[in-house]
Amino acid sequence: MSTFVKIKALKPSLSSSEAKLADFTLNSGAKIRSLSSVELARQAGVSQSSVVKFAQKLGYKGFPAFKLAVIDDLNLLTVQPETTLTQITHTDPIHSIALKLLSHQQGILHETHKLNDAEQFEQAIVALKSARKILLCAVGGSFTMAQDFALKLQKIGLPAIAQTDELSAASYIATMGKDDLLIAISDSGQSKAVLRVARQAKNNHCSILSLSRYGSNPLNELACIKLFNVIGEEPVKHASILTRTSQSYLIDVLFTGLTQSNLRWQKRADKANEHVYDIRHS
Structure with a gap:
């Protein structure tokens, strides 16, 4: 690392x-x-x-x-020299904004890769494979990532559900135990709603996978498996553009690792995509 x-x-x-x-x-x-x-x-x-x-x-x-x-x-x-990143300004034409944003996103992807080793991904994949139930919990911009991951897991037949409402998540956690997995996503690691659900999961002896920033924070301390997203200087304040880039990379590595580890899951993903195509074009 x-x-x-x-x-x-x-x-x-x-x-x-x-x-x-x-x-x-x-x-x-x-x-x-x-x-x-x-x-x-x-x-x-x-x-x-x-x-x-x-x-x-x-x-x-x-x-x-x-x-x-x-x-x-x-x-x-x-x-491999580091790329010097140029800040986006209000005077930039749209083609410059596009190129600078691409450069920033590529930098975030490289840093996210460097911050997470293969063993962390492998532990997460084992936990996903063995889970009886999977609950994904996040709030704000991170919930779109949780929902995307849940849909990907559903495509290959894994029992995943994403909840943004704390009461619904708490009700679902009440039915979960030592054979189940909570995936908690919070870029700060301090979201109160996510932490309350994570503490309940801990009390129920669930495994917890955190997607959060590197370092000591309350969510990482609760998790038994940790993946780290990178917090970059956002081109637009509070837009979480680069944070989502980092989170999306982690999710896509996990999903790709899962599908490549099981031929049956690859076929399920293909079939799910075929059904979606039929619905869209019927």
């Missing part, structure tokens, strides 16, 4: 000392190759203990492991 991507994902939740270390790593990462933890602390203007805590927050045992991960990322960038 890319260290630079993890740092970008965590930036909104970092303390002032951690933010200084994050900026130093992202902007002057090459310098870290030759620095000790004491020297990094001095150059970033923080204490040495802050350096150690920052490394641990990123999932490393200490500074040496963090330093090696940064070097690995730097080596990768020499082979």
Whole structure:
């Protein structure tokens, strides 16, 4: 998992000392190759203990492991340089908006890929395959993604339902237990309605798969399986364009992995598409 991507994902939740270390790593990462933890602390203007805590927050045992991960990322960038993203402005003509948005979405897709490893996807697919019931819960813009995923799962015959109404979701959760799966989608990981349903699912011993931002948040703490979406700087405030791009990638990887793992499910998806085509063109 890319260290630079993890740092970008965590930036909104970092303390002032951690933010200084994050900026130093992202902007002057090459310098870290030759620095000790004491020297990094001095150059970033923080204490040495802050350096150690920052490394641990990123999932490393200490500074040496963090330093090696940064070097690995730097080596990768020499082979695959990062694309510089240009902000969309109100003076841009529509063809420039289209090209810039495409560039931003491609960047979000690459970061989402780097933030999630194969083992996380495999755990999620196993949970989906073995679930007796599947409930997808989300609110706001994330509900469109939950509904899309539920329809995809229904196409291959999996017992999935999406609920945006908390009371309906709570009623359904009451019928679920240890053999069932809740998929909770919240880009912040702090949606009160989603968290209440997730806590009820936890009390009923359901498995919980979260699709949320990377890092520590209440939803990730409840989940036994976690996939991470990327929160990018949106071209239009509160539109969740790039968040949906990231969430859609996670959902499509899971759905494609499911269908490719079972020939019968591939045939079911084909048959469902044929029925939809007949309805639309009859």
